[in-house]
Structures are given as C-alpha cells and as structure tokens.
Amino acid sequence: MTALPSHPPIVGNPVSLESSPTMSCIWRDENETAAFAQRLARLPALRSAYLELHGDLGAGKTTFVRHLLRSLGVAGRIKSPTYAVVEPHETPDGLSIWHFDFYRFSDPREWEDAGFRDLFAAPGLKLAEWPEKAAPVLPPADLILTMAVLPSEARSVNLRASTPLGLELMEGLRS
Template sequence: MHLSPILETELLWSDETAAQASAEKLAAALLPSPDAVIELHGPLGAGKTTFTRLLLRALGVEGRIKSPSYAVMESYELPGGATASHFDFYRFGDPREWEDAGFRDVFAAPGLKLCEWPEKAAGQLPPADLQLFIELMADDGRRVRMVGDARLVEALK
C-alpha cells in the first residue's frame, strides 16, 4: 500500500470500547477492499488478539473468530470477496518455518494480513503498512503507538 507518507502518533484505549472505536475507524479506512499488512506488537495480554477480533468484526466477519496461537494462521472471507488472514507467530522458533508453511504465497496475494508477534518471523514479512505497539497500563488501559501509512494512522485518531 504505502500510498502516503509514514506517520507516527499515540492514543490511549481506556477500555475495550475505545479499542472498538479504533477498530471501526480502521475498518472504514480499509474498505471496500482491505489490502494491507498490519503488525501488532506487545506483551502477552496486551490486547493484540482482542483488537484483531474487533477489527475483523468491524470488517463484517461473522461467526467464531479463533486465535491462531496453535494453527499459526486463520483466514476469513470478508464481505465483498476479500480475504483477511490472522497470523500468530508466537510459537515460531525458526524463520524457515515461514517457507515450510507456505506463507510467502499468502503474503503475495491481495488481502488483509494481521500479524501478531511479527518479530518471530524476522526477515520474512513484507514491510508493514501499519504497526501497532500496544502497551498495558497500570489502570488496565492501553497506550498504543501507531506507525505507518499516514492515511491509516490518521484514520485511527
């Protein structure tokens, strides 16, 4: 994607409702044909999977949205025919697993790619259109640093 300059900003999610509002804004910016790589960074429990679920719901995914912790990848058909692929690279021990799993083809195809623990697939992922760095705060809120395509970062504000 990278059609506009790179931008960086921060916001606070006081609760899941605030995260949902951000997910809905991002979904609106991605539609009608989501085609982007989004990386979600943060420690266990930061809310990476929760935000991904909220975003997929905002994009129109119905039914169960499973965490890909064990399967590494879960794919979802979006209204309009696009595909969203949710990756969790937490269990990756060797970047060669990327090739073995056939992910090069998935990333070469159009569609939305949501990547948790992208650092575990070091050197294999294409450049991200948007990176979210989610930090758990003492009050259970989240501080989120967003870096990426200015159009997507602006949409999240």
C-alpha cells in the same frame, strides 16, 4: 537451525524511519478498542494492508483483531492462531484476511513450507501478532501498532506508518 536469507519486500515500499509518522492513543476500555477498530475498518486502504501488532502477552492484540474482524463483517468464531500460526477469514463482500500469530514460530523454513510468502503476496488484509519472531522473512508492515497495558488497565497504543499505504491509513485515522 539454518536461517534462510531475508527476501525482498513483498508489500509496499518502506518509508524512511526518520520521517515515519507516528500517532498515539489510549483505549480506556474495550468499547474504545472496538471504536478504534471500527474507524480503521472504514478505511478502504485497509483492504490491502499488512498490520503488525506488538505488545506483551495480555496487551490486547487478539482482542483488537477480533473487534477489527467484527467491524469488517466477519461472522462466527474468531480464535487466536497461536497454535495454527495462521487463521484465514473472509468478509461477506469477499475480502480475504489472514491473522498470523508467530509466537511459536521458530524455524524460518516453515515460512516457505507453509506458503506464507504466497499469502503475503496475495490480495487482502494481513494481521500479524508477534511479528518479531519472524522478522527476517516478513515484508515491511504498512502500519505497526504497539500496545501496552497501563496501571489503570487501559491500553496505550502507538502507531507508526512505514509504507505509503500506512501513511494513508494513518491520515484516515486522523481525519
């Protein structure tokens, strides 16, 4: 397999990792996951953000995405894009959302062939599960959520902003 060279960032400007703000929270149950998604959905900056979702299988990445999409007004079935790699959605007010799952992503040529560069350059919200599988071709994320299952089955969630837009989102979550 021939790797394609990485490309210049499409979205945002990276923030220095040393100064990259972080935030941590615990979602004790699915209601708390939904409440967090609702808070995030109310932030206007989310409409043009790219969020990376990290965590092991079962950490709650897709569940969080479902709650976020419902909070944004997406109706109908919301399925994991594990096999399709991307599932498009649209809110009633016309916001385009692309939910990526790069778990099965193995060929960087697929990035160009599938038109992912164009999707990431287009306006709208992008959500990516398993972004580490496509790291060389992805733009910098605005906000990175890392989820882990605790022994109590609660979810530990660490957020890190890596662009000015991510900083805006994090500040909005703190207020």
